[in-house]
Every structure is written in structure tokens, then in C-alpha cells.
Amino acid sequence: MPLRLRKLIGTFALIALVVLYALVATTVATYRLAESPWWVHLIYFAVSGVIWVLPAMWIIRWMERPQGDESN
Template sequence: MSQRTRKFFGMIMLVAWVILYAAVGMTIGAAVVANATPLAQILFFLITGLIWIVPAGLIIRWMEKQV
């Protein structure tokens, strides 16, 4: 797979991942965390706001891998 093709597919995977992750996080946040204490809400959104970076970094690393 050429570098250009890898970046194209990586971009699609990255956008799809962020949309899916945000939708799941918002759904869980609205259904479960909305009734929690303010501290639990802050911790939930802080943690979920940072966790997406790990898979995104792996996708970016795969995109940049030399053929």
C-alpha cells in the first residue's frame, strides 16, 4: 500500500473513530452520568475526553509508517 493510500484510509478511519467515540461517550454521559455527582461527571468527561487520543495516535502512527 502506498503512503498516499495509507494516509487516505487512515484519515477515513480517524474521522469515523472520533465520530463513533463521541457518540458513544455522549450517550453514556447522557444516560448514566447525568444523574451522578458533579465530581463524577467531571472525572467521566475528563477521562473520556483523553482516552480517544491513544487509538488516534495508533492510527496516525500506522499512517506514517514507511512502506
């Protein structure tokens, strides 16, 4: 797959990941943490604010792979 096409697909995948992840994280927080103390909110949003980076790193690594390296 050409590098430019892979970057285009990866860009749309990253945008979709961020939007969907934000919706899911906010929905979980709204329904599960409504009556929780402030420190539970702090921990939840700190952890959920970092977890999305893991799939984003995989997408970026896939986008930046050299053109002939299709084995991974």
C-alpha cells in the first residue's frame, strides 16, 4: 500500500478513534461516576485520558512503516 494512502487511512482512523473513545469515556463517566467522590473522578479521567494513546501508537506505527514492510 502506498505510504500516502496509508497515512490518509491512518489519519481518518485516528480521528475516529479519538471521537469514539471520547464518547465512550464520557458516557461511562456520566453513568458510573455520578455519585462518586472527586478523587475517583480524578483517577478515572487521568487513566482514561492516557489509555487512548495505546491504540493511537499502533495506528501511527502502522502509518509510518516503510512501504515494502508488510510483514507486521
